[in-house]
Amino acid sequence: MPKRIAIFGGSFNPPGNHHAAIAVRLAQEFDEVRVIPCGPRPDKPTTENVPAVYRAALADIVFGGLAGVTVDLSDFEQDTFTRNHELQTRFAPLGEVWHVVGADLLVGGARGESLIQRTWKHGVELWQQANFAVLKRPGYVLSDADLPPHVQIVELLVEGSSTEIRDSLSRGEPVGGLVPPRAQAYMARYGLYRAPVPGNWARGTLEGAPFFLQADTAIPKVRDLSIAVDGKHVAMQDAEFISVIGGDGAMLRSIREHWRARLPFFGINAGHLGFLLNAPEQVQAHSFPPSDVIFRQMPMLFLEFEDEEGRRHAAHGFNDAWLERATSQSAWLEITVNNVPRIPKLVCDGALVATAAGSTAYARSMGAAPLLADTPAWLLVGSNVLQPAHWRSALLSPDTTVVIRNIDPLHRPVQAFVDGLSRGRVVALHARMSRAAAAELVFCASHDMAEKIAAIQFGA
Known part of the structure; x- marks a missing residue:
């Protein structure tokens, strides 16, 4: 029996708790859920209000840890909007493709006047040949006559709106009930959906934050530095940042392995230059995790x-x-x-x-x-x-x-x-x-990356 793949596309600008709930619900019905945030769309100019790199991070934060869910960032990387008929062609060799759509897109289907039939490229052919997973809100009346030939109804339990999240953020209102805590912290850190131009660095704190420790304790200096934080670290799925102890090579390996987790990296230098890490004396001068740091999205x-x-x-x-x-x-x-x-x-x-x-x-x-x-x-x-x-x-x-x-x-x-x-x-x-x-790299505020570069340039 072929694998059933649910293609869950959208602007997700930003993704919220309701999107995550939909993905979890879909994962109960299908073998795999592919979340595909769209690139620039002429009919949705708001997709370009926030640079793709931030939207990609939010998609990974909200959907990345969900069982059976894969986040596909190809639209962002290629700066394009992949239409459903192209997704059908791309994923058909991998299994049975199901396009996730809202019930409102089917209205008028019996007369050939649904949004899918009228506005999608190759919409008429897809209507007849493709599979559709239809998201239906509680109490929403959907006429059987408007349904396409191959359909599965998925009842929704949670409602929400990206527009509501954006509007609340633009007014400086809390969105704690609308987005996961990590997504809320990330948007606040860089001023997303508030400032016209998002920042790429921010001052903040790691005080009290649980962290995942990545250190090769077979190396004596790494082992010595690890003792100071030993016993305080947690598993990756429970962490709010990653602490890397080693040299720049160790940090690069950690970034290569874990950047899609979208957790900040705080490095402690046990190597030589350690440009990507914090000096041990800077870290040991304060309690750990440090309370005054600078986040830099690189x-x-x-x-x-x-x-x-x-x-x-x-x-x-x-x-x-x-x-x-x-x-x-x-x-x-x-x-x-x-x-x-x-x-x-x-x-x-x-x-x-x-x-x-x-x-x-x-x-x-x-x-x-x-x-x-x-x-x-x-x-x-x-x-x-x-x-x-x-x-x-x-x-x-x-x-x-x-x-x-x-x-x-x-x-x-x-x-x-x-x-x-x-x-x-x-x-x-x-x-x-x-x-x-x-x-995201994190530095003690007293010796941020900018200070490291200044030391190189002026020989300090």
Whole structure:
């Protein structure tokens, strides 16, 4: 028997308790529930009032921990609105597709005048051929004559509205009964649905917050630092933040494994530079968890690696990604920016793209100046460049797309890395700032990331 997949799409702007209740109800009826927040829609201009990266985080916070529910952020990442007939085609190979719709979309179906038949692309064909899971409010009268041929009625127990949540937030009213606590805290932290332009950092507190501890206690220094917080940590599902003890590599691994949990990361440095973490003396000067901190939402990279058959394999990176020569010969790379060839032949050891956070790592060692944490830009950097002789790096705007392609993969192969993790040999790297992926880093207010960058720039 094929797997029954419920496609639960919507703007979810923002998602609330009522959306979560619907997803839980659907999971009782179907094998899998795919929650798909939509990208920009001409008929719903409010979908662009809050940047996609914040809406993606809220979707993960509200739906991410629900059994049988998967959050699909592809619309956000591709900056598009995927219509139902396209979703039907995408998911049909995986099982029996059921489109989740409100009962109001069926009114007039007997006369061919329902919203599905009149306004959906290929709506008439879908009406006859597709499966529909119809959400019906208690007391709502739905005529059997208006039903499509393949339908399952799902009674709703909880009602709500994203409009009500947005309106309450815009008036500064509490929304505690309308959204989960973590979602409410996240929206308050960055001023979502209140300020015209959301913030990307905020001052706050972790005092009393339960946390998940990630530390390799086989390392003596990590074990010593862990003793101070031992016994206070909880399981991931009960945590409000993640405490990472180790070096920058440990933090990158934790972000790679857990960014979709959308929990803030508070690091304690047991390594060397520890740019992404807090110094032990800063942490030990106060009680833990600290009461005065700065939250920073840091963007991530969206990457696609192209193999010799032209297939693309997607990944996300927090710090950086690069191609480097796989043999003793220099790499020959073509650099294309926003579909315009900018460097037809870059002769070098390799080329790297980096976020502002990553600008303090390998990019800095390759000669690039570190970027401020809230700089709306990212970097493209060459390593040991022989040609063009004077080119070293470029500053890129957030909406820039970069393609780094190997000119001679047969004789001069290159290998790819993301945050230090090997991706093997590839022929091209497609990179841009992600529209959906981000990680929150937390620093003691007395020594925030901005202070760390200032220390690098001025030699303090």
